Amino acid sequence: MSNKEDDGVVAAVARTIENDPQDGWSLPAWVYSDPDYFAAEMARVIRPSWQVVCHVSDVPVAGDWHTLAYADESILVVRGNDMAVRAFTNVCRHRGSRLVDGASGCAKKLVCPYHAWTYDLDGRLTGVPAKRDYPMLDMAASGLTPVDLEIWHGFVFVRLERGGPSVASMMAPYETLVAPYRFEDMRAIGRVTQRPRAVNWKNVADNYSDGLHIPVAHPGLTRLFGKGYGIEAEAHVDRMWGALIDEPSASRSERMYQEILPRVDHLPEASQRLWLYFKLWPNVAFDIYPDQIDFMQFIPVSPTKTLIREISYALPDARREMKAARYLNWRINRQVNLEDTALIQRVQDGMASPSFTVGPLGESEVCLRAFCCKMRQLIPESRMERQPAAGWSHRCSVSDVK
Template sequence: MTGPAHDHDSTGEAGMDGADLTWDAGAQKAGFSLPARFFYDRDIFERECTDIFYKSWQLVAHINELDGPGAFVTLDIIDQSVIVVRGADGVIRAFHNVCRHRGNRLTEERRGVSSAFVCGYHAWTYGTDGALRGAPKTDAIPGFDRSCFGLVPVRVEVFASFIFVNLDDGAKPITEMAPGAEVLIRSHMPDLDTLELIEEVDVPVAANWKVIQENSIEGYHFEYSGPEHKQLAKLIDFSGYRLTPHGEWWTYIGPPKPGTTEAYGVPLEGATWQTDGFFNFGLWPNATLYVFPYADMVGTFIMTPTGPETSTLRFGYYGPKGRAQSEVTKACVRWMNEDLGPEDIRLNVTTQKGLRSLGYQHGVYLIGDGVTNRSELLVRHFHHLCHRAINGSSGA
């Protein structure tokens, strides 16, 4: 099976004309995947920054992480930074993390509690409502009006008890992007409202963010790519495994394998869990909420690009507040951090290297009536969303 040729850019730095942003319609119809260039070209990466990441909802934290006045969390969106803070009035607000005086970043902390944000350069001071409260020596400036120099707000929403921000004031609400999704999420995550952060791990990955996302949304590799994936496959009844695109969100759900008595090397007797099955909810472009079988925790999985061929992968683990973690849950988190996660990351890195090969131009999707539970249909769906976004259109 052969498809249309696509020139390789050996540096990823060359300028592009309109044709370089295309994914040939004939190749798409023939089942060929997004061309390799989309995974390393700098110009495409810059288009993704502006047309995808600066216009999409980004997962920041669980709402319970902002449990009192002054509690804040920051999020970096490539070269942008946002502060999300609960004000003295209890309202959650988000602002660009930058002083209005000379552009100094206000804080580098991921989390904290503060009644005000004080710029470390010239001590301009902002309240948790974003208002400029103090600016030394500005009384010497005729007509200086503090009300004109408050922090610049960023859109913020709470969806399924998680906080999201969006740099685009015109973006549609998450509930319009993902109608019906929260009801489905809650059916698999009964303790969603009472979660608290157990652990957060950031891992640098030498791969394009789309490579990481692709790997996470197909079940084809589970029984072939390494011992840890085979371990996960033993917990899932693949006859009932389903991957479903829903426009700008998607799910992949697998029921538990009958007769399972242990998971992650630990007996199930006496354990509690969110669900005995495998549930994943993905929101365009890069956020995933998931539950692994028999684990009493909800995970977040977020890949953020740091360059054309580098990303940061953030793993968040949340458990029900006030309930001790079972040994199964502890074993699951260890297994994710020490075994399954590293195995996936190795696949991400070797795939990124291969995408640079002169022997590779594009792949072919495994999609067909006989492979529903192993299908790469979500990969194809995701590729279409990416291609449409950087070509100036939206929708599924």
């Protein structure tokens, strides 16, 4: 980023931190396992936030659909006959049945498997068996319930409740950095994988934006980046990055990746050997490499369970060197994922001890500090070191904290 953009990032984070008297301290351990806190953050943090469903290339023709399950909802993204992409709750307006099953598919019409109510691909209710039985039914008002949708550089985002900035505005400070990668032209490589983890989603998110553990727990990344790993926090996005160094790694896979990674002509010189990471508030991440990108979501399932959902995308490139680089990238990051899995489990286990309440955050831990400040703003109970009596989330509405 330019110096002017850097100053804007620092100012945005500084404003957040200035208003938080508990800046410099982590969230208390109890918020990583408490059912009431989980209910509060699902309502105040997750439901109003943007979530990735798929890429427009995953729904190329009319009738193609993808689903995403989170926050007790199933969201259906479908391309209509007019080629527009829309999102709806995956719920029939008759008796509440799920309309489609599975992660993806294709249909000429959306037909409920319970009573065969039929919807067009644009969500309109077009068919009701025994329609005369429903004299009060307003067909025009009984279409599928729409969900907010935004397409950002080809990626389809949805959110359950309005409020807050668009994805484009969240990522605006990094637009010039992201644009050359040509996300819109990418296609999926592989398939969506879902990895359950017995930890709170915030422990996954914290770990993703933590820079201090890289030289301690990720020897492979340290061999690749040296001491050049950086982090910064914008108002709604964390950015992390590391540039491949010239010194050959002692690991064969890493060394081969350093040697084989081919030039990508549409990328600027500074991005040719850059590994770039973005975490969009609060739980969506993009890992951007010269050879491919990965998106990852930390989907909350319960106070102590998270589903990590991820898939890779890349531009078509038949070069043998590129195919090899993508395979080596997968091998390198498979090891990183194994290391991170062990780390987040250690933290979740340790937080169960009554001896731990809150921990200090250093001035360099700007991403974690910003995350904690935002959580304290949205859920003031986050300021309490000790867990309040059960049922508190039902006694405090969202309006009480605005």
